[in-house]
Amino acid sequence: MNHYPMWKNMLIIAIVVIGGFFALPNLYKSDDAIQISAGRQGVVDLAFVAKVEAALKAKSIEFKRAALEDEHLIIRFSDADSQLKAQEVLQVANFGDYTIALNLAPTTPGWLAAFGAKPMSLGLDLRGGVHLLIEVDMASAEKKALEGYVSDLRELFKQEKIKNKRPQLASDKITVAFRSVEDRDLAESKIGRDFNQLIVKVAEDDAIPSLTVVLTEVAKREVRSFALQQNIITLRNRINELGVAEPTVQQQGDSRIVVQLPGIRDSASAKKLLGSTATLEFRLVDYEHDAQDAVNSGRAPAGSKLYQHRDGRPFLLENRIMLSGERIINAISTLDQQSGTPAVSITLDGKGAGQMSNATKDNIGNPMAVVFIESEIVTREVDGEIVKTSYERPEVINVATIRAQLSKKFQITGLDSPEEAYELALLLRAGALAAPIEIVEERTVGPSLGKDNIEQGFKSVVIGFIFVLVFMAIWYRIFGMVANLALAFNLVLIVALLSMLQATLTMPGIAGIVLTVGMAVDANVLIFERIREELRVGNSPQASIHAGYAKAFSTIADANVTTLIAAIVLFGFGTGAIKGFAVTLIFGIATSMFTAIMGTRAVINLIYGKKNKPKLSI
Secondary structure (H helix, E strand, O other), X not given: OOOOOHHHHHHHHHHHHHHHHHHHHHHOOOEEEEEEEEOOOOOOOHHHHHHHHHHHHHOOOOOOEEEEEOOEEEEEEOOHHHHHHHHHHHHHOOOOOEEEEEEEEOOOOHHHHOOOOOOOEEOHHHHOEEEEEEEEOHHHHHHHHHHHHHHHHHHHHHHHOOOEOOOEEOOOOEEEEEOOHHHHHHHHHXXXXXXXXXXXXXXXXXXOOEEEEEEOHHHHHHHHHHHHHHHHHHHHHHHHHHXXXXXXXXXXXXXXXXXXXEOOOOHHHHHHHHOOOEEEEEEEEOOOOOHHHHHHHOOOOOOEEEEEEOOOOEEEEEEEEXXXXXXXXXXXXXXXXXXXXXXXXXXXXXXXXXXXXXXXXXXXXXXXXXXXXXXXXEEEEEOOEEEEEEEEEEEEEEEEEOOOOOOOEEEEOOOOOHHXXXXXXXXXXXXXXXXXXXXXXXXXXOHHHHHHHHHHHHHHXXXXXXXXXXXXXXXXXXXXXXXXXXXXXXXXXXXXXXHHOOOEEOHHHHHHHHHHHHHHHHHHHHHHHHHHHHHHOOOOHHHHHHHXXXXXXXHXXXXXXXXXHHHHHHHHHOOOHHHHHHHHHHHHHHHHHHHHHHHHHHHHHHHHOOOOOOOOOO
């Protein structure tokens, strides 16, 4: 007799039920929607919802409903055309500090969402949007790091009274000529002592004593890593201004960044914003005048300018800039050694250190502000025409008291929490791109093409599925019908895994699903042919069933393990579309092993397991 123990049958039933439950949200079509998020100065509340609804109704744009969801305003539309028209209207409505993003809003019922069931995410090739592959110029990053050391070396030679000619910076090295061999040797020892990230070599030119200075390999790796991470942070901050609901910014390799912007139609504006600049400024606070008086009168006193803190507080700052952010080499969140409170450690280059020292020596005890200035493109309607204007938006991100004369390294204190210190360090580092970037690959997928891709992908799965069903039903009869049932549940489990893990489904991912359909039934073909062989040699039906599953298992396992290894390698070393294919292939191998072996065996046991001498329909 062939039968499973009760616990194994219950396990199979539980997996199938749970898989079906989490795959269910994908039956509900998502709505074309607009997501509005509040900035630091904005508030998303019922009054704002009413204002947005009034703006849409004034332009006769129909929408399904507008509701607050997870601190965002989600406006649902019946089609993409209404969605795009509404975006144009809301962009020129000038509500204030809000981000307006195109999105797809799921229509999953509340009873499903309460258990965390969500539809799977769609990739750009299915949803539409812009894909950019960005190359970071690492040579420029290394050269920029060496520029900071040029001023440091000048300062060192000045302090040690070493006679030299002006250090010359080439692409990857600094060359310094000296008046005498003694000066050169002294400089070599001093540089080796004070700068452990530099390698000093004596030049071969005997006529003029000179040194060449290059970065160590460790320093080069640190510079490249810092440049890549800072550019990623900067790009993420800038993408927030672009109005993208679910952007992707990821590192790819040692020098590239992948940016995916779902829902974006205008790749030109996206590239322009990503390549724009942002700056930082350090200014003294005008504590002799009241900032609130300047707000009330609308006029700032002579020599000062009115700014706003990111939390809305007004500040009067002096017009003179103490230091600009381009002089910052690094910014790290840390703890103040004396008080133990959160702080941010700032490192300046040589010129910046001199500027900061001169600016702070006479202002000890006075407050200093850090101003973050970012370019922004605003769309407005002027005299019936849509006009895009670029302007700078400054905001104060920190105000702290100067405790001592500052130089190359100093700390910003007075922060409320370690989280605020971490965010401030990110802002300071992300004020500008650490190295130039170049867009080496660009793909734009329209929403209609994405819809066509979904339809064609669905057709390919259905057609492949039908051909396999027909073949198995004709060739293996009842056993073939059982394999078809397992194949259907296999697709359900793949979709459930993609939904539960919120993995992104792409066109190559659909290709992976189609491939697993054939691979899943291949395991059953091996099993059923083994059962036929056992029947032909005269074994009983029950013994043939048992032998078929037992003896075919090793072959099925070998084939799937080798394919799994290939899929893991594709996922580990592949990028973009290749990863999408590898993910569905890995999921398909796991689910097909379960449905083709355990699932079909359970059903076959249910049909034939309790019969003494059944006649197998195979």
